[in-house]
Amino acid sequence: MQLFYHPEVAPGDKEVVFPREESKHIVKVLRKKEGDQLHLTNGKGWLFVTELIAANQNSCTARVLSSEEAPPAPYHLHMVVAPTKMNDRYEWFLEKATEIGVQEITPVICDHSERKVVKLNRYERVLQSALKQSLHTRFPVLNEPVSFTELVEREIPGQKFIAHCEEDAEKNLLSKRLKKGAQVTILIGPEGDFSPDEISTALKNSWEAVSLGSSRLRTETAAIVACHTAALLNETE
Known part of the structure; x- marks a missing residue:
């Protein structure tokens, strides 16, 4: 199955109009024709089965045949990760985390961060591609x-972890501390790790090393x- 992403489609819609870039991909690259079925999601948990009724490279239109909502994940994983010096490495993380099944991502700027400016629009495109794939x-x-x-x-509910590399510090394995079905936030630092002051601040605010x-x-x-x-712990048979 090939999946398309259309954030504006909603349950109850009868037709879907694809934007120009996606329409060109459908017609020119995939060679789709009227009558072909397309699967798409709005990124909010819904899977739509549609039938192409107008195969135009500038604006494809499809009729919605059915829709089904997938159940949410049994846990909520929020990854708070410092941007890497080489942007492609951070984009790799975004891609693979989406494939694995992360629910929330926040770039965090730390004392040792070499990259302090990020382009969220570019990151959004990486997430879209990974979602479809x-x-x-x-x-x-x-x-x-x-x-x-x-x-x-911040007041953050659930389990809060900071993964750092400081030697001789008291730390437990993440795999031993995670709780199944929990809301979890995990902090990952930049190249050079968190500063000692940052680690101390996190611990004082109830983050667990x-x-x-x-x-x-x-x-x-x-x-x-x-x-x-986290994903493996929450995997259902």
């Missing part, structure tokens, strides 16, 4: 960048390890 129907929430201090001082294992990981790798650890 992985056949998910729920689009991750992508928040505006936030400073470390502002983030850790955790380890992701014995290997020293890049920012984007650590974030994916954390994502997969």
